[in-house]
Amino acid sequence: MTTVPMSGRRAQAARNDEVILDAARDVFVADPGAPIAAVAQKAGVGISALYRRYPSKEELLSKLCLDGLLVYVGIAEQANAELDAGADPAETFTTFMRRIVDADTHSLTQRLAGTFHPTQEHNRNAVRAGELNQHLVDRLLEAEVVRPDLAVADLGLVFEMIAAIRFGDDERRGQLRHRYLALLLAGLLLPEASPLPGPAPYPGEFAGRWIKTP
CATH class of the missing domain: 1.10.357.10 (Tetracycline Repressor, domain 2)
Known part of the structure; x- marks a missing residue:
């Protein structure tokens, strides 16, 4: 089976998502009550970019x-x-x-x-x-x-x-x-x-x- 490569934009989005999830894991395992803004800060992304991907903290969890x-x-x-x-x-x-x-x-x-x-x-x-x-x-x-x-x-x-x-x-x-x-x-x-x-x-x-x- 041949895998169709992702476009540059889609590949970047996938990388950003991985960075967000890695950051979220670190933040919430350390403190489940941490605000979602702490995830954005650790991931190095804007809060608006994070909310576009995960509209709420519950969805991210x-x-x-x-x-x-x-x-x-x-x-x-x-x-x-x-x-x-x-x-x-x-x-x-x-x-x-x-x-x-x-x-x-x-x-x-x-x-x-x-x-x-x-x-x-x-x-x-x-x-x-x-x-x-x-x-x-x-x-x-x-x-x-x-x-x-x-x-x-x-x-x-x-x-x-x-x-x-x-x-x-x-x-x-x-x-x-x-x-x-x-x-x-x-x-x-x-x-x-x-x-x-x-x-x-x-x-x-x-x-x-x-x-x-x-």
């Missing part, structure tokens, strides 16, 4: 979280495809966890849940992510490479715990996140470990955070 969700879905699809192709389950799980940590999708979840009204596209992809997670965990349990009491909902909180490490520069933050991911993986990949205290998150405990309050 919505776009950020949808993009993060799509990244998660893509990584989960890749892990399931690798298992289907005969990859080692323990290695596939470890690689999946590392890819999600590197993508840092859960910083968005942690900081932006409840700040906008999810759309049907958000909900559809959230369902897809849940299905992929369930399929992955079922395969891992069947292969007996993870502890038998691992629940799908445990993964979300593991990723959020890792995402809570936000100090240091990018390199140091990455080192620390992977250090503590390794410690957590040691507990997940040991089926003979003692039972976990307390139940996994209940249905609705995650989803309830996305209900925007007045």
